[in-house]
Amino acid sequence: MSNKLLVFQSDFGLSDGAVSAMYGVAKSVSLDLQLSDLTHDIPPYNIWEASYRLYQTTSYWPEGTVFVSVVDPGVGSDRLSVVVKTNEGHYIVTPDNGTVTHLAQSVGIAEARVIDEKVNRLARSYESYTFHGRDVYAYTAARLAAGEITFAQVGPALPVDQLITFHTPIAGVEQGLVTGTVDILDVRFGNLWTSVNKELFFKEGINYGDTLEVTIFDGQRQVYKNVMSFGKSFADTQVGEPLLYINSLEKIGVALNQGSFADAYHVKTGAQWKINLRKAAKIVYG
Incomplete structure (x- = not known):
């Protein structure tokens, strides 16, 4: 289900053009997309906080909203790029590095797919290995939010139990x-x-x-x-x-x-x- 809502989160801050570049990619896919920010003040490389802020926020957005979360100390490595669908019907576009941990524990993950970068990657970006937030995540998320691709067209299915999560002690x-x-x-x-x-x-x-x-x-x-x-x-x-x-x-x-x-x-x-x-x-x- 596409509702044209796209929400961004990162550790980029707003002191340079990184966030604006992601916005530009999304709007180039569809001018009808409604873009919002969750936060861009995640402390650098703090995957735990990125995971928690998604848990804090996603449930208050309509079903079908697509979230981009880019806190990615492993950018350019062999870590996977994924889109997950929660049991509440939200989509999270993110590196597979633990970002969905708190959502997995709170609302649960229904499905996960690995992004097929042969199809879902910004044109002319294949020699860039350090800005997947722009070249892969913003582009894929925008296409999904705009209804240009279905969830199945993101890429091959990934068993939910293979998603990377980290230990969170139980109270x-x-x-x-x-x-x-x-x-x-x-x-x-x-x-x-x-x-x-x-x-x-x-x-x-x-x-x-x-x-x-x-x-x-x-x-x-x-x-x-x-x-x-x-x-x-x-x-x-x-x-x-x-x-x-x-x-x-x-x-x-x-x-x-x-x-x-x-x-x-x-x-x-x-x-x-x-x-x-x-x-x-x-x-x-x-």
Whole structure:
């Protein structure tokens, strides 16, 4: 199903012409395409974050929307170029390097195809090996979004279980200790978004207003330990105080009211960044 919606994500930034070149290729395929950006501020080579941002965003777009995600440290190597179709009916055009990990776990991948570059590659680009975002992904995605090719015409089928994915620890609870990872930042504000679903909190009898002990580890190294309250919004705490809250993906976030928690405590993201939470005595401010 083609709806002419095409959404771009990359680690290119906007300081040069790379994104504009991808736009130009897409519009050269069809002027009717509606082009949008997810983000071009993925940290360079950070496939984990590219994967998470797709998970954060795709479900809110109409079925049939095509996404291009280009975070590609292996460009020019023998890694595959693929298009996957999610169980929600979205298409992701990307290198096969782990970019679809979070979507595979959250909504599931229905089908995958390897891009046949003999057919689906920008003309006169065959001696270019370092800008597949323009020459292969934008071109293929535009043709798919415009209805010039079907999903089957992308290229040969690839078994879904052969797609490259990386390990993502599963949040859990044992004897009152909730464990998870710091998956991503709410970048502009420095809030931590964790892998802990709200259901784990409520199942453990943790309610709004409760006080929790929060410990954060980088691998085996403890980088933070303190107590904070669990609130519905930032207004539930004083300016500068830490708090736990439910973010827009209905997972547990960690924030400083009107401050950056990540900057204040030098916290980063990924599978090695662990967070532990357990109920503590209620904080009373005088």
